[in-house]
Amino acid sequence: MKNNKSARKMKFLHTLFAMERDLIVGGQAVMEGVMMRTPSAYAIACRKSDGSIVTTAEKLPKWSDKYKWLNLPVLRGGATLIQSMALGVKALNFSARIYEEDLEAQEAKEKAKELETQAVLADGTLDENFTKAPVKVVMPEKEKAKKKTSQSASAVGSIIFALGFNILLFIVAPLVLTNVLFIALGWAQAPLIAESASWWQSATAYVWKIQIASFGGWVGFNLIDGLIRMVFFILMIFSMSFLKDIRRVFEYHGAEHKTVFAWEKGLELTPAYAKTMRRQHPRCGTSFLMVVMLVAIVLFSVINFEAMWLNLVVRIALMPLVAGLSYEVIRYAAKKESGAIFKFMTLPGLWLQNITTQEPDDDQLEVAIVSLKESLKLEPSEVKTAPVFERELEVVV
Numbered sequence: 001m002k003n004n005k006s007a008r009k010m011k012f013l014h015t016l017f018a019m020e021r022d023l024i025v026g027g028q029a030v031m032e033g034v035m036m037r038t039p040s041a042y043a044i045a046c047r048k049s050d051g052s053i054v055t056t057a058e059k060l061p062k063w064s065d066k067y068k069w070l071n072l073p074v075l076r077g078g079a080t081l082i083q084s085m086a087l088g089v090k091a092l093n094f095s096a097r098i099y100e101e102d103l104e105a106q107e108a109k110e111k112a113k114e115l116e117t118q119a120v121l122a123d124g125t126l127d128e129n130f131t132k133a134p135v136k137v138v139m140p141e142k143e144k145a146k147k148k149t150s151q152s153a154s155a156v157g158s159i160i161f162a163l164g165f166n167i168l169l170f171i172v173a174p175l176v177l178t179n180v181l182f183i184a185l186g187w188a189q190a191p192l193i194a195e196s197a198s199w200w201q202s203a204t205a206y207v208w209k210i211q212i213a214s215f216g217g218w219v220g221f222n223l224i225d226g227l228i229r230m231v232f233f234i235l236m237i238f239s240m241s242f243l244k245d246i247r248r249v250f251e252y253h254g255a256e257h258k259t260v261f262a263w264e265k266g267l268e269l270t271p272a273y274a275k276t277m278r279r280q281h282p283r284c285g286t287s288f289l290m291v292v293m294l295v296a297i298v299l300f301s302v303i304n305f306e307a308m309w310l311n312l313v314v315r316i317a318l319m320p321l322v323a324g325l326s327y328e329v330i331r332y333a334a335k336k337e338s339g340a341i342f343k344f345m346t347l348p349g350l351w352l353q354n355i356t357t358q359e360p361d362d363d364q365l366e367v368a369i370v371s372l373k374e375s376l377k378l379e380p381s382e383v384k385t386a387p388v389f390e391r392e393l394e395v396v397v
Contacts, residue, residue, distance in 0.1 A: 025260050025372065026283060028088050029253035030095035031245075034364075036256070036371040037087065041378035044091050045371035046098045049106060053367055054098050057374045060087075077327025078320040085162070169236075170293075171315050174228040176207045178221060179308070187220075188212045209306050218304045226297035233289065234352065241355050252367070254279040255360035257353075259368040269373060271365040279357040280350045282333050287349025291326040294345055299325070 027036040033046030043057035060083070070079045182188035183206060191205035212221055240246045261277035262269060281287075296315075299322055305311050333342040360368075 024283075025263050025375075027256040027260065027368070027371070028091055028285070029249045029256055030091050031099045031249065032252070032367075033095050033098070034252050034256045034259075034368040034371045035087070035091035035095075036259075036368070036375045037084075038372075038375045038379050040380070041375050042087060042091075043371045043374035043378075044094050045367045045374065046095050047363065047367050048098065048102045053370050055370060055374050056094060057378055059378050073328055074321070074324035077324035077331075080327060081323045089162075167316060169232060170229050171319075172312060174225050174232065175308070175311060175315070177228055178225040179210050180206055181224065182210075182212065182221065208308055210308060210311065211306060219301050222297055222301045222303075225300070226293055229296070230290070230293050230348075233293065237286075237352065237355055247358060250356055250358040251360045252364050254357035255364040255368040257281040257284065257357055258360065258365060259372055263372060269369045271362040271369065274365045274369065275362070279359065280353040282346050282350065283330055284349065284353055284356075286352050286356045287346045288326060288330050290349035290352060291329050291345055292322055294348075295326050295329070296322050 025036065025038055027034055029035075030044065030046065032048075033044060035042060035044045037060070039060075040062070041057060041059045043055060045053050045055045047053050070076055179188065183190050189211040191209065193202050193205050197205070210221070212218060241250065255274070257279050258274040258277040259269065260281060262274040265277075267273040299318060300315060303311055303314050305314065329342055329345055333346045
């Protein structure tokens with residue numbers, strides 16, 4: 001009887017452990033904080049200057065439950081990317097608001113101290129009414145609604161700007177630069193320009209058509225185009241890493257990765273355990289973007305329009321497909337049973353994470369852990385404390 005009871009307990013624990021392994025956790029670093037996302041919810045935790053941690057959490061809409069076709073491979077990657085972008089902007093806006101409010105509170109304290117000092121200097125005594133703390137202003141409901149609408153509009157504007165900037169920097173600029181480079185090196189036919197042509201007509205002639213003459217044809221052209229795109233991306237990340245505020249974000253990025261690793265390994269969610277984990281995670285957005293660029297090189301090689309505008313239109317139209325394929329590569333590469341090719345494709349992203357993630361301190365790890373715990377609270381009860389079951393499973397075994 002005792003053996004049967006132990007066997008049932010063993011089976012139960014194995015089932016819970018399997019559920020925990022399927023619970024994919026991700027996140028994003030924000031200003032002085034971390035956003036953690038579980039399948040059903042997300043949470044944001046930010047640390048204020050007084051040491052306190054401010055959190056917010058909310059359940060996520062289940063698109064895949066309403067639209068079953070979004071569960072299909074490749075398509076689910078595009079849906080996840082769109083949702084992640086919207087959620088990322090929302091998290092950044094929240095952290096920026098907390099950061100601004102914290103700065104305003106600090107400025108108010110400094111001003112109150114300055115006024116107190118002035119009162120003492122004026123008459124040698126403290127004027128009680130003069131040195132009182134500022135009265136808290138309660139915003140009317142209409143003003144709150146207007147502010148919320150403004151924040152939503154700002155979030156939409158940020159997404160549109162980010163998409164436009166990325167299209168310009170990582171699709172338009174590399175394609176144009178590659179065409180000019182091929183013409184300059186004699187690998188593509190130079191355009192015929194009339195002597196009376198203006199500087200604008202001369203400039204557009206170099207980028208309006210792509211007429212490859214040698215160097216591997218369109219495969220070579222897209223290889224150079226992809227390499228230029230990668231160089232742009234690496235230079236952007238490297239230059240940003242020298243900014244003090246961005247470096248702080250990179251430290252919180254490292255805290256996010258270490259916390260996710262601790263969860264995936266079933267360790268207790270404490271800074272002491274999380275500190276021992278690696279900073280480089282195969283499912284990181286940095287790895288995803290590098291895989292996007294590799295997949296784009298292969299996929300764009302089948303595009304061979306002479307008209308520049310057609311190449312741009314098709315490349316932009318194919319980006320959801322590129323993102324979907326890249327998502328599947330990242331998802332499979334994170335599994336232990338994935339092949340060497342998938343592991344190799346994520347290596348550049350892992351290397352780049354040596355820049356985009358920095359070693360966090362205990363306080364930053366604590367913020368990441370709080371964020372994950374708040375997100376897990378909104379998950380179904382059977383997986384909230386899943387890491388504990390792994391430790392219990394090890395004891396039973």
